[in-house]
Amino acid sequence: MTSRRNFLIAAGGLAGGIGLGSAAGGAHATPDEMQAAIRQVTGQAPVRRGRVKLDMPPLIDNSNSVSLSVTVESPMTPADHVKAIHVFTEKNPLPNVVSVFLGPRAGRASIATRVRIADTQTVTAIAEFSDGSFWSGTASVVVTLSACLEEGLI
Amino acid sequence: MASASAVVNVPATTKRGEIIEIKALVRHAMETGFRRTQLGEAIPRDIIRQFVCTYNGVEIMRAEFHSAIAANPLFTFNTVATESGTLAFRWTGDNGFSVTESAAITVV
Numbered sequence A: 001m002t003s004r005r006n007f008l009i010a011a012g013g014l015a016g017g018i019g020l021g022s023a024a025g026g027a028h029a030t031p032d033e034m035q036a037a038i039r040q041v042t043g044q045a046p047v048r049r050g051r052v053k054l055d056m057p058p059l060i061d062n063s064n065s066v067s068l069s070v071t072v073e074s075p076m077t078p079a080d081h082v083k084a085i086h087v088f089t090e091k092n093p094l095p096n097v098v099s100v101f102l103g104p105r106a107g108r109a110s111i112a113t114r115v116r117i118a119d120t121q122t123v124t125a126i127a128e129f130s131d132g133s134f135w136s137g138t139a140s141v142v143v144t145l146s147a148c149l150e151e152g153l154i
Numbered sequence B: 001m002a003s004a005s006a007v008v009n010v011p012a013t014t015k016r017g018e019i020i021e022i023k024a025l026v027r028h029a030m031e032t033g034f035r036r037t038q039l040g041e042a043i044p045r046d047i048i049r050q051f052v053c054t055y056n057g058v059e060i061m062r063a064e065f066h067s068a069i070a071a072n073p074l075f076t077f078n079t080v081a082t083e084s085g086t087l088a089f090r091w092t093g094d095n096g097f098s099v100t101e102s103a104a105i106t107v108v
Helices: A002-024 A029-044
Strands: A047-049 A052-055 A068-073 A084-089 A097-099 A110-115 A121-129 A132-145 B008-009 B019-025 B046-053 B058-064 B072-082 B085-093 B099-106
Touching: A002 B058, A029 A084, A052 A121, A068 A084, A068 A121, A068 A132, A084 B058, A097 A110, B008 B085, B008 B099, B019 B046, B019 B099, B046 B072, B058 B072
Parallel strands: A047 A132, A052 A132
Antiparallel strands: A052 A068, A068 A110, A084 A097, A084 A121, A097 B058, A110 B072, A121 A132, B008 B019, B019 B072, B046 B058, B046 B085, B085 B099
């Protein structure tokens, strides 16, 4: 039986562990690391919200395989098209998920794949347009079983 | 084995100028590099890094994958059907992984 004292010691250790984990970066990327990864793509250019639709299921049972689709509003003409679509996560071990390079021959700036999601978090998609502007869209997902770090799960 | 480990879905016949959807699936464990065995040893990363599609030899789409892509990556994208010919797909990754697949398309 757990005494009150033991419980408090265990709870304190747990809380300390969580604090340490977030301070050291731990196995998970942090929102700051995601911002750094985004800046590697965008440089100094501002990222505006809109024109990008990121579709993911809001509630995830099996986070080892989560459908993700990104659709960007663009005429996809040689003069005005999407050059690239990047997807980033806040709390996966690495912020980068996928980078897709397109051109006017795509006809429609729309991609879909399946991803791993480590934790309840916000996923961000950023589209780079041919005029050098960047637009973003986000999706919030809730995870009930974690991927990436669990053993015996593929 | 290499040819059997990838499947692509491309319409066989389409009209000129039509936007077609392409689906490509490849068999790969996509080992993230963040997992450990029960003895605590790190399992090294083994993932597909790049997926490229060419249309009659011209690159139309290139995707760079990271560890967050699920096992057996499925990737869906679009292209404009410009001319009859061949769509070639190539996946490359860690440990010399390389798989190619192609599909013929007839544009009328």
